[in-house]
Amino acid sequence: DQQVKQNSPSLSVQEGRISILNCDYTNSMFDYFLWYKKYPAEGPTFLISISSIKDKNEDGRFTVFLNKSAKHLSLHIVPSQPGDSAVYFCAAGETFTSGTYKYIFGTGTRLKVLA
């Protein structure tokens, strides 16, 4: 039972256009969401995050939108650049009463930005 889903395994976008990567989740207890970018054989790099009390967070070319009622978040990259080509993972974080903090990751979306 996958709590965090990225239903599009791949996405191709023309350079300069907007890239929209989507992520759906099922657990309403998640209180923090993150996006990571990953190249093959490397560790994921943190991109941007959003708390469950917000609906938008922006950092340069990257904007994350959160729709709690739909349990959906999206990452917008504008304008897309060839260097953005990578696999993007969304992750959801949950704090437990014990104080522990766990993350659940989606399966990733491979973005290809065409020059």
Added chain:
Amino acid sequence: DGGITQSPKYLFRKEGQNVTLSCEQNLNHDAMYWYRQDPGQGLRLIYYSQIVNDFQKGDIAEGYSVSREKKESFPLTVTSAQKNPTAFYLCATRLAGTDTQYFGPGTRLTVL
């Protein structure tokens, strides 16, 4: 130079041998995590530790063991009981009181 170190980058072992993957950090982060990534799959949590001398099983802990004797170090042992150990292993850390997790460069383990 601050960061998370995982060594070696590539590791080969024969089937039936235990192998220990190293994860060291000098970020003074409290929590540490181990994940594995398989082709076409997301990152799956193996073990995590919030503080020294304490750790919890993640979603796929069977066949793995960890220790957290020092804040800086969280080694992962892949035992012979792990049925499919070949994968890309990632270590991550998080500072207490924050929500962001940071990853090391990963170790690719191949069991022959």
